[in-house]
Amino acid sequence: MRRLLVINPNTSASVSGLLQTHVQAASGPQVRVRTVTARFGAPYISDEASYAVAGHATLDAWAAALVKPDGGPHEAPDAVLIGCFGDPGLLALRESSAVPVTGLAEAAFIEAARHGRFAIVTGGERWGPMLERLAQALGHAPLLAGIHKVAPTGAQLAADPLAASALLGQACRDAQRHWGVQAVILGGAGLAGMAAAIQPALDVPVIDSVLAGARWALCPQAPPARRGTPGFDVAWFNVSPELAALGTQGATP
Numbered sequence: 001m002r003r004l005l006v007i008n009p010n011t012s013a014s015v016s017g018l019l020q021t022h023v024q025a026a027s028g029p030q031v032r033v034r035t036v037t038a039r040f041g042a043p044y045i046s047d048e049a050s051y052a053v054a055g056h057a058t059l060d061a062w063a064a065a066l067v068k069p070d071g072g073p074h075e076a077p078d079a080v081l082i083g084c085f086g087d088p089g090l091l092a093l094r095e096s097s098a099v100p101v102t103g104l105a106e107a108a109f110i111e112a113a114r115h116g117r118f119a120i121v122t123g124g125e126r127w128g129p130m131l132e133r134l135a136q137a138l139g140h141a142p143l144l145a146g147i148h149k150v151a152p153t154g155a156q157l158a159a160d161p162l163a164a165s166a167l168l169g170q171a172c173r174d175a176q177r178h179w180g181v182q183a184v185i186l187g188g189a190g191l192a193g194m195a196a197a198i199q200p201a202l203d204v205p206v207i208d209s210v211l212a213g214a215r216w217a218l219c220p221q222a223p224p225a226r227r228g229t230p231g232f233d234v235a236w237f238n239v240s241p242e243l244a245a246l247g248t249q250g251a252t253p
Contacts, residue, residue: 004217005077006035007061008189009054009084012043015189018158019083019210022192026214035083036065039240044155047126051088058082058089059096063242066230079217081107085122085154085187085209086130091137096246098230100222105131107216108185108209109140115205116182119175120147121168123154123188131187145179148172158190169198176204183207 006023008016020035027033038057042050068074080101082090087103094101112118120131128147135141148171150157157164168191172184184202186195187209195208216222236247 002031002079002218003075003077004031004033004214005062005065005080006033006083007058007065007080008035008037009041009058009061009082009088010043010045010050011038011041012155013037015083015155015158018192019189022208022210023081023083023214026211027218031218034065034077036061039064044153045084045086045088046124046153048130051086051130054084054086054088055092056089058093060240060243062093062097063246064240066246067242079222081213081217083189083210083213085189086127087134095226096230096232098225098227100217100225102213102216102222104189104209104213105134105187106138107213108187108207109135109138109144110216111212112183112185112205112207113140113143117143117145117179118183118185118207119145119179119181120185120187121150121171121175122147122186123150123152123157123191125149125151145181146175148175148178154188154190157188161194164191165194165197168194169201172198172202172206176202185209185212 006019016035016037024033038061041053041057045054079099082103085104087105090103135144150171183205185207192210195206199206231246236244
């Protein structure tokens with residue numbers, strides 16, 4: 001049985017539950033999905049400050065997930081998925097992990113790009129520049145036609161799925177019409193499962209970022225990890241014991 005570790009970079013247990021349910025359903029019975037929640041940070045990542053803290057929280061949650069409460073090692077995952085549409089800590093975790101790592105946004109970009117030019121529909125006004133920067137860093141900016149942001153945050157949308165479906169459906173139709181794209185990404189952990197209800201109203205694929213993440217993380221063609229054992233190439237000070245334990249031993253501050 002394969003093992004997938006999902007990291008929720010915010011502190012919301014309800015978002016972790018949503019990720020666990022949808023990623024496990026998408027992965028099937030031959031995959032054991034384990035979702036862990038950030039031990040500090042914001043309940044919802046909505047701006048540059050909460051995004052920056054979430055990168056640290058992602059690394060911390062990953063380090064903690066590698067050990068059991070009694071100090072022994074957990075079974076190593078076969079892949080890691082960062083369960084946030086924005087992928088905080090992605091490049092740092094990929095550098096440090098001994099298994100493939102992706103995030104909801106990167107996985108959705110990869111899937112959408114197979115169809116051609118794509119647009120993003122997501123919740124939260126401040127996400128635009130952050131997602132544009134991420135697409136640029138990951139090499140997907142040329143095919144990203146635009147980002148349609150709705151005013152409610154992902155957390156607010158998840159709290160009222162019926163209203164969210166109507167609002168997001170219209171946003172997806174507007175994005176397709178305005179940019180003439182070949183795919184639309186519905187981005188956000190809190191929006192998991194909503195793309196299926198919206199899809200019949202569009203004649204291009206509506207990509208659920210959570211399901212895209214599950215598919216990529218366990219894909220046989222996922223790029224291999226860059227190191228043989230998990231760890232960091234620096235020593236850490238005044239961080240969690242689990243994070244410090246993965247730092248280079250004997251390095252000077």
